[in-house]
Amino acid sequence: xxxxxxxxxxxxxxxxxxxxxxxxxxxxxxxxxxxxxxxxxxxxxxxxxxxxxxxxxxxxxxxxxxxxxxxxxxxxxxxxxxxxxxxxxxxxxxxxxxxxxxxxxxxxxxxxxxxxxxxxxxxxxxxxxxxxxxxxxxxxxxxxxxxxxxxxxxxxxxxxxxxxxxxxxxxxxxxxxxxxxxxxxxxxxxxxxxxxxxxxxxxxxxxxxxxxxxxxxxxxxxxxxxxxxxxxxxxxxxxxxxxxxxxxxxxxxxxxxxxxxxxxxxxxxxxxxxxxxxxxxxxxxxxxxxxxxxxxxxxxxxxxxxxxxxxxxxxxxxxxxxxxxxxxxxxxxxxxxxxxxxxxxxxxxxxxxxxxxxxxxxxxxxxxxxxxxxxxxxxxxxxxxx
Numbered sequence: 217x218x219x220x221x222x223x224x225x226x227x228x229x230x231x232x233x234x235x236x237x238x239x240x241x242x243x244x245x246x247x248x249x250x251x252x253x254x255x256x257x258x259x260x261x262x263x264x265x266x267x268x269x270x271x272x273x274x275x276x277x278x279x280x281x282x283x284x285x286x287x288x289x290x291x292x293x294x295x296x297x298x299x300x301x302x303x304x305x306x307x308x309x310x311x312x313x314x315x316x317x318x319x320x321x322x323x324x325x326x327x328x329x330x331x332x333x334x335x336x337x338x339x340x341x342x343x344x345x346x347x348x349x350x351x352x353x354x355x356x357x358x359x360x361x362x363x364x365x366x367x368x369x370x371x372x373x374x375x376x377x378x379x380x381x382x383x384x385x386x387x388x389x390x391x392x393x394x395x396x397x398x399x400x401x402x403x404x405x406x407x408x409x410x411x412x413x414x415x416x417x418x419x420x421x422x423x424x425x426x427x428x429x430x431x432x433x434x435x436x437x438x439x440x441x442x443x444x445x446x447x448x449x450x451x452x453x454x455x456x457x458x459x460x461x462x463x464x465x466x467x468x469x470x471x472x473x474x475x476x477x478x479x480x481x482x483x484x485x486x487x488x489x490x491x492x493x494x495x496x497x498x499x500x501x502x503x504x505x506x507x508x509x510x511x512x513x514x515x516x517x518x519x520x521x522x523x524x525x526x527x528x529x530x531x532x533x534x535x536x537x538x539x540x541x542x543x544x545x546x547x548x549x550x551x552x553x554x555x556x557x558x559x560x561x562x563x564x565x566x567x568x569x570x571x572x573x574x575x576x577x578x579x580x581x582x583x584x585x586x587x588x589x590x591x592x593x594x595x596x597x598x599x600x601x602x
Contacts, residue, residue: 222479232487244418246489271307290320294332322368380409408469548584
């Protein structure tokens with residue numbers, strides 16, 4: 217099928233499982249290690265309670281996608297996943313073609329659960345491979361080897377209709393030639409979707425501390441851009457073109473859940489640190505949950521939800537989010553929709569100048585960043601939003 221249109225009704229549910237076996241040194245996600253274990257039954261009860269609260273905030277919706285993210289959702293028991301899915305379908309109607317994704321790590325403990333997740337209703341798996349080089353996997357703090365990753369990928373294809381996996385490039389010491397070899401190997405094992413992220417140094421992480429101290433030397437800007445360009449070239453040739461800055465898919469296999477984010481659709485997020493966007497009564501609300509798993513759990517047990525914030529977005533904020541998210545897509549944004557959200561059209565003089573610089577492409581009623589524009593996307597968005 218073609219890339220999902222942003223005019224199609226979309227409503228998603230994101231389930232954040234915040235626990236990991238170990239914290240990777242590059243990661244700034246809301247993930248936590250609990251060596252003493254957790255009470256999974258108690259957390260499940262809280263997830264179901266928060267779902268009930270969200271069902272009252274957004275009644276009568278048809279769920280087009282569900283995404284279990286983290287953290288490491290594959291540390292959840294399949295029975296826990298099944299219980300959450302059953303509860304979601306008890307509150308909302310599940311679309312007949314709903315995409316249900318679960319993120320997993322390719323360790324043997326987690327791959328043993330694949331059959332259970334499929335039986336629970338998961339129909340798409342996203343594997344956190346991150347590298348196909350054992351020394352780099354150790355440097356990234358991963359708990360698996362390249363051989364285990366490829367074995368997990370093969371097993372995932374046996375259980376799930378759709379399979380994606382993640383890789384990180386522009387790693388310490390990595391050259392364009394090494395990345396070409398690694399990506400070529402990855403493409404030979406790819407199913408229908410790849411997420412390929414350039415390593416970024418996130419504030420507050422061990423990698424940030426090493427980078428500031430000069431002991432973590434990532435490829436310079438020129439080398440990183442070469443690896444980005446190489447990524448586009450190889451994936452395009454393999455039949456998995458980029459439909460978003462970091463995401464590649466065979467036509468029709470794009471992530472429906474991520475598309476609803478980039479299209480500015482509504483979704484609810486349950487679990488510690490999860491975010492939501494809900495439109496009701498002519499207003500759009502932005503909600504975020506308490507990040508600490510234990511504090512979130514305590515608040516849900518008291519209040520029925522674990523909200524840290526609940527804000528009504530202004531028309532300008534909604535338009536800015538649509539611009540920020542939509543320009544990540546190769547299809548770009550609908551100019552008429554942006555103008556309707558913002559209450560004004562983009563400045564024609566600025567659009568002309570950016571087009572002359574080769575940064576944007578205007579095709580009828582749509583506006584998209586060119587390959588050159590995607591290299592400076594953050595600056596481009598600031599220019600357009602000014």
